[in-house]
Amino acid sequence: MKNKSLISINDFTPEEHIRILDLAEEFERQPTQRILEEFVVATLFFEPSTRTRLSFESAASRLGARLIGFSEPASTSLQKGESLRDTIRTISNYSDLIVMRHPREGSARFASEVSTVPIINAGDGANQHPTQTLLDLYSIRKTQGKLDNLNIAFVGDLKYGRTVHSLVMAFCNYNTTFHLVSPVALKLPSSVKIHIKDKKLTYHQYTELQEIVPKADIIYMTRIQKERFSDPLDYEKVKNSYVLKKQMLEDAKPNLKILHPLPRVNEIAIDVDSNPMAYYFTQALNGVFIRQALLASILGVVS
Amino acid sequence: MSKKEIRKELKVSAIENGTVIDHIPSHSVFQVIRILNLAEYPNQLLVATNLESQKMGKKGIIKVRNKFFVPQEINKIALVAPSATLIIIKDFNVTEKKQVKIPNQVEKIVKCFNPNCITNNEEMETLFSVIDKKDLKLRCRYCEKITAKNNMTFF
Numbered sequence: 001m002k003n004k005s006l007i008s009i010n011d012f013t014p015e016e017h018i019r020i021l022d023l024a025e026e027f028e029r030q031p032t033q034r035i036l037e038e039f040v041v042a043t044l045f046f047e048p049s050t051r052t053r054l055s056f057e058s059a060a061s062r063l064g065a066r067l068i069g070f071s072e073p074a075s076t077s078l079q080k081g082e083s084l085r086d087t088i089r090t091i092s093n094y095s096d097l098i099v100m101r102h103p104r105e106g107s108a109r110f111a112s113e114v115s116t117v118p119i120i121n122a123g124d125g126a127n128q129h130p131t132q133t134l135l136d137l138y139s140i141r142k143t144q145g146k147l148d149n150l151n152i153a154f155v156g157d158l159k160y161g162r163t164v165h166s167l168v169m170a171f172c173n174y175n176t177t178f179h180l181v182s183p184v185a186l187k188l189p190s191s192v193k194i195h196i197k198d199k200k201l202t203y204h205q206y207t208e209l210q211e212i213v214p215k216a217d218i219i220y221m222t223r224i225q226k227e228r229f230s231d232p233l234d235y236e237k238v239k240n241s242y243v244l245k246k247q248m249l250e251d252a253k254p255n256l257k258i259l260h261p262l263p264r265v266n267e268i269a270i271d272v273d274s275n276p277m278a279y280y281f282t283q284a285l286n287g288v289f290i291r292q293a294l295l296a297s298i299l300g301v302v303s
Numbered sequence: 304m305s306k307k308e309i310r311k312e313l314k315v316s317a318i319e320n321g322t323v324i325d326h327i328p329s330h331s332v333f334q335v336i337r338i339l340n341l342a343e344y345p346n347q348l349l350v351a352t353n354l355e356s357q358k359m360g361k362k363g364i365i366k367v368r369n370k371f372f373v374p375q376e377i378n379k380i381a382l383v384a385p386s387a388t389l390i391i392i393k394d395f396n397v398t399e400k401k402q403v404k405i406p407n408q409v410e411k412i413v414k415c416f417n418p419n420c421i422t423n424n425e426e427m428e429t430l431f432s433v434i435d436k437k438d439l440k441l442r443c444r445y446c447e448k449i450t451a452k453n454n455m456t457f458f
Contacts, residue, residue, distance in 0.1 A: 008447065084425050106421040106445025125419050127446055191449060 004302035005112040005119040009130040009166045014173045021138050023293035023302060024286070031289065033065035035301045043069035044087070045122075046102040051262065051284070052122050052131075056099050059291035068095060085114050092116045094116035097299055116151060120296050126162050131294065132261055133166040135287040140218055142286070143257040143279060147171075153179035153212040154240050156222035163261045164222060165192045172196060178203035179212045183238040184230065204224040209242055214251045219244070221260045221267050221280075246271040259283050307403065315351045321368040323390040324380070329353050331383040332363035334457060338379050338412050341367065374404075378404040379412055381405040382439065383457070405436045413441060420446035 001016060012020070027033075041060045044190050048071060057067055068091075083106060091098060091263050092115040101122040101288045102107055108121035108128070123129040152171060154164050158180055168178065168188070180188050180203055187205065206212055212219070224242055229235040232255050243266060244258065260268060260280040272278050296302045327335055330354050332352040335341075336347065341348055352363035371391065380387055381403040391399040409431040415422045422429045431441035431450065437454045 084421070085427070102421075103419075104421045104424055104446075105417060105419050105448070106415075106443065107425075109445045110421045110425065110427060124421075125446070125450075 001297040002303070003118050004140045004298060005115075005121075006130050006294060006298070007107075007108045007112055007119065007121045007124075008025070008128045009170055010134045011130070017134065017137060017170065020134055020290065020297065021141055023140050023297060024134075024143060024289040025142075027289040027292040027296075028286075030147075031292070032062045032169065035296060036060065036063040036065035038298060039065045039096045039299055040094065041065045041067055042098045043067060043071075043099060043109055043122075044091065044093050044100040044102075045069070045071045045244065046073045046100065048072045049101050049123060052129075052287075055287045056120075056122065056131075056291050059288045060295055062288070063292055063295060065295065069099075084111065088115050088119075097295065120294060120298065123162075126160060128166060129162055130166060131287065131291055132163050134171050134294070135283065135290040136163070136167050136220070136259065136261075137170055138286050138290050139259060139279060139283040141255075142257060147174045149175050149180060150217045151177045151215050152218045152220065153181060153216040154188070154220045154222070155181040155209055155212075155244070157186045157228060158182040158222070159186040160225075160228055161222045164188070164220070164281045167220065168192055168244050169195050172199045172201060176201060179206065179216060180204065181206045181209055181212055181242070183207065183224070183234075183242075185234065207241075209244065210248055211257075212250055213254065217253060217255055217257075219256065219258045221258060221264075223263070223267055243267055243269060244272060245269040246275055249275060249277060252277065304423045306434070315349050315364055315366060317356075318347070318349070318366050318368045318392055318393060319395055320393055321366065321370050322372055322377075323392060324365040324367070324377075324384075325357070325362070325388045325390060326359060327352075327363040327365065327380075327384045328359065328386065329361040329363050332365065334383045335363075335365060335380045335387070338383065338457065339372075341365070344370070346370065348389045369386055375406065377405050378411070382409065382413065384456070405433060405439070409433060409441055412457055413450060414456045414458055415443045415446060415448070416450045416456075417443065417446050417448045420448065422446075 038065055041054055043056055053071055060067055075090040087110045097118050099120045099122050102124050105125035105127040108124040112119040122126055158164050226235050256277050258277050329352045342415055347368035349366040353361050356362035374389050387403045390397055411428045430444040434440050434442050440449045
């Protein structure tokens, strides 16, 4: 994986995904190791994302790397109209690896073509966010002890949620049964379902959240955004039907874990937080170990 | 060849050497010219459109003197003229006839339909892989979204 950019989850093979998960386990056991002291990591956030940026910066700092970058485009030459091409070319002179988040889809792939150093995509518009997918895989393997033969329920906005699309695609390698719960207007797009069909796997679609609770090993919750609805009345109708509450978990399997990419608004009631099935905050912590594993293997200090 | 067909062919004069692109849908003739950059072509170029065709109703034809296209160059036109036939002429004789083929990759000529794609916001060229040749679906190398026949525009 040395010098390889990570733009889309499929840029790495399933074997490479597993290698990253195994490495992340090692970093979880020993998170502070000064193995990247000689490296400079740039974090370029052309749109703000505090959580993702801090997770990368925490990962890099714990490994001793030095950090340069910006957290919003207002403070950069982009304001002066500089092209992405020129920004990336310049900053690849100053750093050994670039982590970037950008509002345009495809920006990270383009950056990897003009950069002289590897790029890690930390989100390109509605397209890809592969480090989120890897940390989700890590969280699921850690809590279930395996990735194969699981019943995974995805709940909420399955149409626009890029984390859902990438995770569904990654789980197509693991004989998964998919349970898809969403309002009719926000169903999983056929461009993603085609991957499930290609692998001859099963998916079930629902409009009621309660139905899937007893079946699931993992419930992956997502936020339904008001701006996705052309008619505000349609939003009002569904906004409370995809809220997970503590009493709904009474007939859940004992191994069930609830995941959420965060930030949460109201789709998981606060009373769920104290339930041992709630895993979303630990999930976010796992992101640091996954990002340590990626930085270390792409910079070539572990293989 | 029957007399009637000969008369039709002769509506556009013959060329001694070069390529005849036949069976172009009439509405795509000028797109083909644009895709092959023939407006800049310095040699003789004969163009006809809205000719009668038994197969197609109406068709267009382009004759390019002293030009023999390489497959990557000519196959681009399959996106707008999948029915096109290439006829290679040497010394006024047909030496080869072939169909255009939809390529596996499409460079530069198609615009990504996604307005938020980086290719529509940065000075750069587009690149698609053809994921469905029958229904013509192109996946953008950059935003990974699918541009299909009904939302395809050309530069």
